[in-house]
Amino acid sequence: MIDIEQYRDPWLAEKVNDFIGFYTREFFCLDNFSSFGIKINGVFYPTIEHAYQSMKFSKTAPNIEQQIIESYSAYDAQRIARQNKDKQVSNWDNVKLEIMEKLLRTKLEQNPFVKKKLLQTKDYLICEDSPQDTFWGIGPKRDGRNELGKLWMKLRSELKNL
Numbered sequence: 001m002i003d004i005e006q007y008r009d010p011w012l013a014e015k016v017n018d019f020i021g022f023y024t025r026e027f028f029c030l031d032n033f034s035s036f037g038i039k040i041n042g043v044f045y046p047t048i049e050h051a052y053q054s055m056k057f058s059k060t061a062p063n064i065e066q067q068i069i070e071s072y073s074a075y076d077a078q079r080i081a082r083q084n085k086d087k088q089v090s091n092w093d094n095v096k097l098e099i100m101e102k103l104l105r106t107k108l109e110q111n112p113f114v115k116k117k118l119l120q121t122k123d124y125l126i127c128e129d130s131p132q133d134t135f136w137g138i139g140p141k142r143d144g145r146n147e148l149g150k151l152w153m154k155l156r157s158e159l160k161n162l
Contacts, residue, residue, distance in 0.1 A: 027121065029114045030152055031128070033074035036111045038103065048103050049074035053081035055099055056088035100136075101151050108155060118156050126152045 028034050032048040045051035054068040054077070064084050071077045081088070089095075108115045126149040130137030134144035 027117055027126075029111075029117050030126065032148070036107055036114055038106045038110050040106060043069065045069060047074040047077070048107055050077045051103050052096075052100060053077045056081055056092055057084065059089050061087040097147060097151075100148070101154075104151055104155055108159075115159065118152060119159060121152075121156060125149070126156070 029036055032052065035047060037044055037046045038048065038051060039045070040051065045054070050069055050071065054065045057065040057068070061084065064080065064087060068077045068080050071080055108118065127146050128137035128148040130144075131140050133139060136144075136146075136148040138144040138146050138149075
């Protein structure tokens with residue numbers, strides 16, 4: 001059973017008991033599930049999540065890679081990758097940060113709105129506030145590694161120093 005409270009906006013939870021908001025937040029474009037596609041080597045990926053998950057299989061299972069690229073949503077791309085984890089490249093944990101950084105750079109280059117929004121974050125801490133992910137995000141206890149946030153802050157710093 002899902003704990004719906006962890007997904008509720010704190011302000012809404014205080015103000016309205018039976019309301020679930022679904023309107024995206026100000027900087028949702030920085031999320032890998034947001035609909036800001038990228039094109040790499042002639043292949044269009046609807047989201048960063050599609051690109052990231054598909055690259056786990058580019059050398060080992062091209063059929064799964066293609067299935068992920070063509071999947072209906074970022075959620076489906078992630079689900080397909082998880083179901084086929086045994087077929088992903090063996091060194092994925094060693095290369096995933098480098099790959100993610102390249103994907104985020106591409107997203108910034110190809111989507112001016114994302115670049116604009118990233119610069120609007122000024123010098124604030126950027127967190128991937130996933131209630132589950134303790135590697136890319138801050139996780140349920142708010143003590144995760146926040147690697148996605150760190151990458152965004154690195155790229156923001158580079159943009160500001162141009």
